[in-house]
Amino acid sequence: EVHLVESGGGLVQAGGSLRLSCAASGVAFDEYAIGWFRQAPGKEREAVSCINTVDGYTYYADSVKGRFTISSDDARNTVYLQMNRLKPEDTAVYYCAFTYTSVQPHQPPPVADYQYSRWGQGTQVTVSS
Secondary structure, three states: OOEEEEEOOEEEEOOOOEEEEEEEEOOOOOOOEEEEEEEOOOOOOEEEEEEEOOOOOEEEOOOOOOOEEEEEEHHHOEEEEEEOOOOHHHOEEEEEEEEOOOOOOOOOOOOOHHHOOEEOOOEEEEEEO
8 A cells, every 4th residue: 555654834925935755656557647736725736847757748737837846766765845935825734645547657646636646745835924
């Protein structure tokens, strides 16, 4: 069974940076995707960035393009989310999620949360103004 553990959240001032990590264990699939989602109080969960680990295809929400970078370290089964130039509106609980369905080579990763079957416990990111 796939198990995900996020780390790297915290409190940072606006304009600062954080790097989130998502360590996956129990992965027995060659083709899968990892997505980073976030949920702020009173708001729906949204996809922030996702990566197709087959060939590195990525997705970024418009609100984070140019500021966030997703990457994967296959040897460590770890996916990172580098977050730069953070804004107060980035404040949320960030979750990483795993899916092996709807993942194909040369295709963008799934971005809907219902397409992901395993979720981490979440890590809080707070950006102060």
